[in-house]
Amino acid sequence: MNETSRIYKALSNYEINKIIKNYFGKETEFKEKLISGGMFNTTYHIEIPESKEQVILRVGPINKHLILPFELNLMEAEEYVYKLCSKQSIPCSQILLCDTEKKIIDRDYMIVKYIDSKVLSEVDINNELEEKIYSEVGSYIAKLHNITSDKFGRVYEVSKGKGFDLWSEYLLDEFLKLREKVEQFNIFSIKELNLVEDIINKYKNILDEIKVPHLIHGDLWAGNILVQAEEDSYKLAAIIDADRAIFGDIDFEFASSWIINQPFLRGYGKGLSDDIKRETRRKIYKLIYTLIDTYVWIIEYDKREYGLENKAIAIKLINELLE
Numbered sequence: 001m002n003e004t005s006r007i008y009k010a011l012s013n014y015e016i017n018k019i020i021k022n023y024f025g026k027e028t029e030f031k032e033k034l035i036s037g038g039m040f041n042t043t044y045h046i047e048i049p050e051s052k053e054q055v056i057l058r059v060g061p062i063n064k065h066l067i068l069p070f071e072l073n074l075m076e077a078e079e080y081v082y083k084l085c086s087k088q089s090i091p092c093s094q095i096l097l098c099d100t101e102k103k104i105i106d107r108d109y110m111i112v113k114y115i116d117s118k119v120l121s122e123v124d125i126n127n128e129l130e131e132k133i134y135s136e137v138g139s140y141i142a143k144l145h146n147i148t149s150d151k152f153g154r155v156y157e158v159s160k161g162k163g164f165d166l167w168s169e170y171l172l173d174e175f176l177k178l179r180e181k182v183e184q185f186n187i188f189s190i191k192e193l194n195l196v197e198d199i200i201n202k203y204k205n206i207l208d209e210i211k212v213p214h215l216i217h218g219d220l221w222a223g224n225i226l227v228q229a230e231e232d233s234y235k236l237a238a239i240i241d242a243d244r245a246i247f248g249d250i251d252f253e254f255a256s257s258w259i260i261n262q263p264f265l266r267g268y269g270k271g272l273s274d275d276i277k278r279e280t281r282r283k284i285y286k287l288i289y290t291l292i293d294t295y296v297w298i299i300e301y302d303k304r305e306y307g308l309e310n311k312a313i314a315i316k317l318i319n320e321l322l323e
Contacts, residue, residue: 004302005039007061015105019057020046022104023097023111032057039301040071045114055096060108066300068292069177070154074243075108076100077156081242084147084215090140091238117237118229121222125234131263136236137225138267141253144239147215149247155215158247167248168207171288172200178291185299187311188291192318196287199321203284206277213247221258251278255285283317290314 011019020030028048035043035056044057060075061067075098085092094113102108120133151163152170164170179193200207217224219241228237246252254260254272265271273279290310298307 005300006302007063007066007300008039008042009062010034010042011044011059011105016044016057018104019059019109019111024048046111054114056112056114058110058112059105061300062107068181068295070156070174070244073100073154073156075110077154077159077245078241078243079110080155080159081215081245085144085239085242088143088147090143091236092242093238093240115226115237116228117226118234119223120225120227123227123234125227129233133225133227133234133236134259134261134263135267137220137239137259138264139269140236140239140267141217141220141264142268144217145214145250145253149213149215152213152248153246155245155247158213163213163247166208167210167213168200168204170248171207171284172197175200175288175291178295181299182291182295185295187294187298187307188314192315195318195322196291199284199287199318203280203321206280207249207284209277210249210281214250216246216248216250216253217242218244218246218253220253220256220260225259249281249285251282252285255282256289280321283321287314287317287321290317 016032020032021028024030029050031047031049033045033047035045040061042059042061044059046055046057048054058075061071064072078093079095079098082092082095086094093115095110096113097111098108099110100108120130125133149158149163151158151165152167153163154174157163164173175196179197182188182193183190217239220239224239224241226237226240227234260272290313294307294310294314296307297303297310
């Protein structure tokens, strides 16, 4: 259980009963186990002893006045991404139910088919096998990036017929919505926020060289890679948690270094370009990541020390981009 996050809350027995019996039937007996580690969603492993069926129940956050605008529709975004992934045979979660109507409980929730697996970040495997898995992930992310749209923007907005014609327009809109939240809590100074807006405008022409919106996972790290035991080994089971996906520049994926290593890039089929324009764009994207992470750690998760680490990185990037 997470004791610090301001947006995380375990369900009551009454709420769990309502959700499970609404989906499986009123007479259904079940066992539930709270899965620890979450700070945004609340997650349970659900087992139906009679049928031996197992599912994952994931429930959205509380205190929605604290979360960022794009985080309001993450479950619907994730459902849409998985439909696209399935068409391309990219291993992902299978959503059985996504309920955002809030008629059963006053929170979004989804029921997902259980995969008997572990996250890559928590398994002890040899280097050779780890590199093989990273390479596989890279090959599937290449397929993901081949999925395109007519509009730039967060997947949920694009799926609803919205989005932007120019990449810079989306990035500026994302920042301005973030800025509204940040200013409420005085996380950055007005001067610092003005400088970020100046950066997006300064590099508008470079940003708008990106003409095709590609599907970007947006949260790639070993904790979002599921691996399945296979005799004395492990194999890739699924790439999960694609709720923060974006239609945009492929380099947006590579601005975060959590999973981008040489085995991944071999599987992906190409390395990172050292072209000055691409490096500049990646630096802008990293700035956006760190602005978001600063807010999330300080305000949503109540982990100020991690937020301040991200803030320091953001200020350093602001200075570099204005040189």
